[in-house]
Amino acid sequence: MAMPSGGPRRRDVDLRETLDFLSDGFALFDTDDRLVVHNDRFIELFPFLSVLGDLEGLNFFALASVPCGEWSRVPDPDAYVVERMRRHHRADGEPFDIPLENGGWVRVRERRTPTGGIVSTWTDISELKEVEHTLRDAIDGIGEGFILLSPDGQIVLANASMSRLFAKVGVTLRPSARFDTALEAAKRGGLFGPATTDDALALLTGRPDAEPRIEIALSTGAWLLASHRRMEDGCLAAVWTDVTAQKRREQELIDARSQVEEQAAALGEFARLVSRQARSDALTGLPNRFALEERIDQLLAEEKDQPEIWLGFIDIDHFKTVNDRVGHAAGDRLLIDFAAFLRNQLRADDLIARIGGDSFAVMLLGIDEAEAQRIATRLVAVTRGHLFPISGQSFALSLSIGLARTGGPDSSARAVLVCADTACCVAKESGRDRVQLYDTGDPKVTDTHERISWAERIRSALELDQLILELQAIVGTDGGVQGYEALIRLDDNMGGMYGPAHFLPAARRLGLMRRIDSWVCRRAVTYASRLVRRGIQRYVSVNIGARTLADPGFHKELVQLLDRYPGCEKGLRIEITETEAIHSLSEITGFLARLRQRGIRIYLDDFGNGYNSFDALKQLPVDGIKIDWRVTRDLLVDPIDEALMKAAISIAHSLDLELVAEGVENDTQLRKLRELGVAKYQGYYFHRPQPAEAALS
Structure with a gap:
């Protein structure tokens, strides 16, 4: 919605317009090395980053490690990325030149801001490089x-x-x-x-x-x-x-250096302004999560005896219904009004911050547990009794509040925020419109904390590239390898290697599967392309959730990825999982049809697990089915699973679908499957998952 003239959003727009006016590429990274803001020139210089969608929030490594045409201009791409990371983190202001995928060059300057962030500028020196090369040739001849x-x-x-x-x-x-x-x-x-x-x-x-x-x-x-x-x-x-050209060029370079120094000074001042703005929420004007964490950590560092800080994590219950009824612009207006309402209900020295979306937080100092609960309970009650008029309608809101306090040797802003968020999740799951204290003796709290902890670990793994892709062979009746299924693992760099059963359930609940599916697709497509280039008649099969397949943004990302590796479709297959995650499978049928037209074979995964397998098979255009490993496991002891297997085999034969039985672990299972007519298998009996490079070698 439109902001008043001179408001935070207007200033933010003005700043972005100023950035876009610059001839140099510009990017600002925060203290966690995440991209805060960039200008249009940045994307013009590095167009391959557009496949990542919205870049803000991504760390520098995620940007620098995207495969691109620049790598063809350096002798060792891996060493090139390592050197870029080293120069980036040093951020000492020393210029260095890097190649562009269009054949040009840019000169990079990176400096630390007073708050620990990094300001990066990219100056196009393609013309200078070209002139220098021309002069050398001219002097020789x-x-x-x-x-x-x-x-x-x-x-x-x-x-x-x-x-x-x-x-x-x-x-x-x-x-x-x-x-x-x-x-x-x-x-x-x-x-x-x-x-x-x-x-x-x-x-x-x-x-x-x-x-x-x-x-x-x-x-x-x-x-x-x-x-x-x-x-x-x-x-x-x-x-x-x-030496006329050199003399003129020297003067031009002197003039250019003076201009760059002036621009650098202006950009430094701008970076300080952006840093201040980065601590404020553009919509409500409240401090944001970064400012809240900074203030808590500052208090913890200043006090010899750690102060008791209470943090209330506040969620507006069912706020999505407000947006659905009056639209997002009116919803934003309501958030602004709620922020002002919240400010009026609390003490002047209580720090209120907007965490994001419909989530807020309040920092309370100088009170005990009973007083913190009293304040939070009163806030829930007074909000319930207040009407917020928006777009000719009045809304009564309810709040779920999680309370946690700092304490312990590892006390930090991030830790207390996670605890308060955990308590808030428990409050919402317990019926909403209530206050929940973070109590490690409460099983609901510990279970929720474990789930949120996985969210942080998954996000960290994505940013630090700690995910690992393994391949497990799919074999035919003669035991020969026909393809591989891509399986994901998480390495926490502390000796822990976790399979998908440990972290994917949390990723699904927390909405992180789209990012994980994208990561797996990028790796799987490169391996499929390698098989095709080598003339190896095998394929890589990748699992993608139905919810991800229904996302138009993912459609564009996957198509661009396939276009970047022509012919990879011959070595790529897709297994649809989580079909129960979307209400209507018709949302993905069109996209699946486009993929099949490109030559990618589609499979329905986990067939026989749940009640919707047969319904999904009726609705989705697929080339094969994969029998769930649980059906294979119980085939010899459960007549229902044997009946399911026979039904699946009959359907596959009648519809001319390929059928693969997962979870084959012993010779007895294999003999039974062969007796029933199964011709393709996957499981530990044939092959345990290996890191992709080892499996393909």
């Missing part, structure tokens, strides 16, 4: 002026270039003539400019004790560099080189 003088200063030899130079003022360089006489005649004829003094001309005659390098100014404005060297026989060899 041009006919420099050359003259050879006898020990007593007589002309022995002058080349055509030198002769043409003096001929412009009517002076002929004749053998045996004295060169100092020719210089004097050229001076009278107006060959030299005022900057060429009599002393400089005297040096050009080659005194026995002088081997000068003299810059000669011509009256035309050109410049020559005269290099004289005395040889063993006493003769003097002189080479006069036209």
Whole structure:
């Protein structure tokens, strides 16, 4: 919604417009190395980053590690990325040049802000690089002026270039003539400019004790560099080189340096302004999460005896219904009004922050647990009894509040915020419109804390590239490998390696599957492309959730990825998972049809697990089904699972679908599957998952 003139949003727009006016690329990273803001020129210089969507919030490593055309211009892409990270984190202001994928070059300068962030600028120096290259070629091929003088200063030899130079003022360089006489005649004829003094001309005659390098100014404005060297026989060899272009370029570079220094000073001031703005929420004007964490950590660091800080994490219940009824603009207006309402209900020294969306937080100092609960409970009650008029309607809101306090040896702003968020989640799951204290003795609190902890670990793994892709073979009746299923693992860099069952459930609940699916797709497509290029008749099969497949943003991202690796479709297959996650499977049928037209085979995964497998098979355009490992596991002991297997085999045969049985772990299962008519298998009996590079080698 429109902000009042001069408000935070207007200033934010003005700042972004100012950035976009700059001819240099600009980006600001916060203390966690996450991108805060960038201008349009940044994307123009690095267009391959557009596949990542909204860049703000991504860390520098995620940007620097995107495969791109720049890598083809360096001998070792991995070392190149490592060096970029080293220079970025050093941020000492020293310029360095990097190649662009369009063949050009940029000069990078990175500096630390007073708050610990990093300001990065990219100046296009493609033209400078090109001019420098041209000058080198020109100097190698041009006919420099050359003259050879006898020990007593007589002309022995002058080349055509030198002769043409003096001929412009009517002076002929004749053998045996004295060169100092020719210089004097050229001076009278107006060959030299005022900057060429009599002393400089005297040096050009080659005194026995002088081997000068003299810059000669011509009256035309050109410049020559005269290099004289005395040889063993006493003769003097002189080479006069036209350095006009260099002299002009030097002046241009001096002017450019002055301009860059002025821009750098302006950008430094702008960065300080942006840093201040980065601590404020653009919509409500309240401090944001960064400012809240900064203030809590500051208080904890300043006090020798750790102060008792209570933090209330506040969520507006069912706020989505407000947006659905009156639209997002009116919803934003309501958030602004609620922020003002919240401010009026609390003490003047209580710090209130907007965490994001419909989430707020309040920091309470100098109170005990009973008082913190009293304040939070009163806030819930007074909000419930207040009506917020928006767009001709009145809304009564309810709040879920989680309370936590600092304490313990590892006390920090982030830790207490996670605890308060956990308590808030418990309050919402317990019926909303209530206050929940963070209590480690409460099983609901510990379970929720574990889930939120996984969210932080997953986000960190994505940002620090701690995810690992493993491959498990899919074999035919003869045991030969036909393809691989891509399986994800999480390495926490502390000796812990976690399979998908540990973290994917939390990722689904917390809305992180889209990012994980995108990460897996990027890796799987590169491996599929490698198989195709090598002529290996195998494929890589990747799991993608139905919710991700219904996302138009993911459609665009995947199509761009496929276009970047032409022909990879022959070595790529997609397994649809979590079909129960969306209400209507028709949301993804069109996109699946487009993928099949490109040559990608589609499978329905986890068939037989749940009630919607057969319904999904009716609705989705697929080429095969994969029997859930639980059906295979219980095939020999559960008649229902045997019936499911027979039904699946019958359907696959009648519809001409490929069928793969997952979870084959022993010879008895394999014999039973063969007896029933299954021809493709996957499981530990044949192959345990391996890191992708090892499996493909």
